[in-house]
Amino acid sequence: xxxxxxxxxxxxxxxxxxxxxxxxxxxxxxxxxxxxxxxxxxxxxxxxxxxxxxxxxxxxxxxxxxxxxxxxxxxxxxxxxxxxxxxxxxxxxxxxxxxxxxxxxxxxxxxxxxxxxxxxxxxxxxxxxxxxxxxxxxxxxxxxxxxxxxxxxxxxxxxxxxxxxxxxxxxxxxxxxxxxxxxxxxxxxxxxxxxxxxxxxxxxxxxxxxxxxxx
Amino acid sequence: xxxxxxxxxxxxxxxxxxxxxxxxxxxxxxxxxxxxxxxxxxxxxxxxxxxxxxxxxxxxxxxxxxxxxxxxxxxxxxxxxxxxxxxxxxxxxxxxxxxxxxxxxxxxxxxxxxxxxxxxxxxxxxxxxxxxxxxxxxxxxxxxxxxxxxxxxxxxxxxxxxxxxxxxxxxxxxxxxxxxxxxxxxxxxxxxxxxxxxxxxxxxxxxxxxxxxxxx
Numbered sequence: 001x002x003x004x005x006x007x008x009x010x011x012x013x014x015x016x017x018x019x020x021x022x023x024x025x026x027x028x029x030x031x032x033x034x035x036x037x038x039x040x041x042x043x044x045x046x047x048x049x050x051x052x053x054x055x056x057x058x059x060x061x062x063x064x065x066x067x068x069x070x071x072x073x074x075x076x077x078x079x080x081x082x083x084x085x086x087x088x089x090x091x092x093x094x095x096x097x098x099x100x101x102x103x104x105x106x107x108x109x110x111x112x113x114x115x116x117x118x119x120x121x122x123x124x125x126x127x128x129x130x131x132x133x134x135x136x137x138x139x140x141x142x143x144x145x146x147x148x149x150x151x152x153x154x155x156x157x158x159x160x161x162x163x164x165x166x167x168x169x170x171x172x173x174x175x176x177x178x179x180x181x182x183x184x185x186x187x188x189x190x191x192x193x194x195x196x197x198x199x200x201x202x203x204x205x206x207x208x209x210x211x212x213x214x215x
Numbered sequence: 216x217x218x219x220x221x222x223x224x225x226x227x228x229x230x231x232x233x234x235x236x237x238x239x240x241x242x243x244x245x246x247x248x249x250x251x252x253x254x255x256x257x258x259x260x261x262x263x264x265x266x267x268x269x270x271x272x273x274x275x276x277x278x279x280x281x282x283x284x285x286x287x288x289x290x291x292x293x294x295x296x297x298x299x300x301x302x303x304x305x306x307x308x309x310x311x312x313x314x315x316x317x318x319x320x321x322x323x324x325x326x327x328x329x330x331x332x333x334x335x336x337x338x339x340x341x342x343x344x345x346x347x348x349x350x351x352x353x354x355x356x357x358x359x360x361x362x363x364x365x366x367x368x369x370x371x372x373x374x375x376x377x378x379x380x381x382x383x384x385x386x387x388x389x390x391x392x393x394x395x396x397x398x399x400x401x402x403x404x405x406x407x408x409x410x411x412x413x414x415x416x417x418x419x420x421x422x423x424x425x426x427x428x429x430x431x
Contacts, residue, residue, distance in 0.1 A: 060365065060411025062372035064383055065404045072390060073397035150275075157277030161376065168279055181287035189276045189284060196275040 004183065007174050014170030015191055021088050021166060022156045026149055028092025033099025034134075040104050051100070058097030063158045066090045071162040087159040087166075095152045102144045106137035139210050146203030150196050157192070167191060223389050223402045230385030231406060237299065237381060238371040241306035242314075242364055248307070249314035256319060266315070273312035278370050281305055286377045302374035306367060313363055321356035322348060354425045361418030365411045372407065382406055 039051035070079070071086040081089070110133050118128035138145075160169035171184035178184075255266035273281065285305035289296055296304070325348055333343040375384035386403035390396035 056412070057408055060369065060408035061404050062369045062383065062407055064372045064375070065386070065400055065407065068383075068386070068390075068396065069400040069404060073400050076395070076397040154275075154277040157279040158373065160279070168277065168283075171280075171283075175287075182284070182291060185280055185284045185287060189272075189280050192277055192280060193272060193275045197271075 003178055003180075004187075007178075007184075010170050010174060011167070011187060011191065014165065014167040014188070015195070017164070018153070018156055018166040018192075019195070021084065021091065021159060021164065022153045024088045025091030025095060025156065026152050028088065029095030029099050029148075029152065030145075032092060032096035034103055036096060036100035037103035037107060040100065041107060055097040055100050058094060061094070063090065063094045063155050064161050066094050067158065067162045083159075083162045083164040086162055087156075087164045091152060091156060091159065094155070095148065098148050098151070099145070102141045102148060103137060105144075106141035107133060109140050110136050142207050142210060143203065146199065146207075149203075150199050153195060153199065154192065222393060223386075223399055226385045226389050227382055227403055227406055230380055230382035230403075231410075233299070233379060234368065234371055234381040235410070237303050237306065237374060237379065238364070238367045240303050241310055241371070242367055244303065244307035245310035245314055248311035249318055252311060252315035253318040253322070256315070270312045270315065273309050278306075278309055279373050279376065281309055282373055282377065298374075298377045298379050302371075302377060302379050306371060306374070309370070310363060310367055313366070314360070317356050317359045317363065318352075320359075321352035324355050325351050350429075354422075354429065357418060357422055357425065361414055361421075365414050368410050368414070369407065 036051045036055060039047045040055075042048045042051075067086060067090040070081060070090050071083065074081055074086070114132055114136075115128055118132045119125075123131070156166060157168040159166050160172065163169065165173075167188045171188045174184045175181045252266045252269060255262040256270070257263070282302060282305040285308065286298070286301045289301055289304075329347055329351070330343055333347045338346065371381060372383040374381055375387065378384065380388075382403050386399045390399040393399065
């Protein structure tokens with residue numbers, strides 16, 4: 001039991017890393033996802049078709065292989081990434097597809113009249129997008145975004161396969177030192193569980209606030 | 216095409232069999248448990264609480280961690296399973312949680328009027344379930360089930376961590392022996408994407424078939 005107490009700082013550091021890399025990965029996912037969703041709406045096939053292709057490709061690709069490809073395959077064409085950069089970029093590219101689908105649905109839920117009204121009022125397309133469409137799309141898609149955020153936090157456990165020292169890697173390290181296998185993995189399972197429940201609660205809270213403001 | 220690349224495919228196709236076997240058996244093994252869970256969550260206070268706890272745990276923790284827990288915990292319970300079996304079990308326990316939500320939602324989507332009408336017409340409870348509820352629910356659940364199958368194939372790549380020789384593990388071996396990780400991992404990735412696309416096609420065909428049946 002004293003061993004477990006000694007390991008608490010390790011778990012804390014692993015949890016902090018998990019939260020940090022997940023946040024950065026999710027940030028990349030959201031940005032790339034918004035651009036992909038916009039590309040899907042494009043009138044130009046040369047833009048819309050590659051975006052659709054990316055989303056379909058990402059749907060079938062396991063994160064572990066995306067990470068192997070970036071981290072171990074990258075150096076073959078001169079792309080030397082640290083585990084952190086490879087992990088965050090990999091998680092970001094992996095999560096972008098589902099986010100794009102969510103935002104596509106969000107944008108299509110906004111009535112065409114809103115954009116026309118914005119245009120009539122003299123707003124530029126950029127202003128109309130940032131001030132009229134994006135805020136509404138984010139509000140409509142909030143529950144789905146929370147779900148996807150939870151998914152990516154869970155998927156971040158896979159980052160341990162490229163030696164990134166997040167929570168799952170920490171459990172592996174502790175078990176290889178102490179030869180205890182069940183306790184470390186059960187501990188991190190509880191930590192992930194708590195993290196996921198926290199995000200879900202925050203999501204409910206945000207949803208209530210936003211919808212109250214919107215109505 | 217050099218020697219390195221030519222060696223990739225036989226190994227990957229060998230892994231392909233394992234990947235398909237593991238994910239498909241997990242799907243089938245998870246189904247009865249999922250139905251039990253769905254029934255429990257519609258049942259009384261205690262069963263629905265227990266089912267809720269199960270769902271919350273298996274949906275709220277990473278699959279990789281679940282896999283490692285099952286793999287390391289089984290020997291403690293006196294079960295010495297080989298990695299492939301342990302991996303299949305872990306995936307089955309995981310997919311049961313996700314499938315049960317699909318079944319619950321599918322059965323919930325059927326209008327109560329259909330069930331009332333069936334009982335008015337003198338159908339027994341089991342007749343109502345098999346002839347009225349199930350056929351409609353299957354059609355409603357099909358897209359979600361195909362999605363779950365795709366997710367399962369993707370998730371099964373993590374069994375490579377406990378040395379099951381699936382596509383991902385084979386790709387790692389090829390990468391290590393040929394020193395060409397790029398080709399090995401890119402080919403493996405492509406293989407997963409192809410499996411996902413094939414599943415999507417099967418899903419579309421089945422959907423079209425079922426809706427044609429329904430119209431008749």
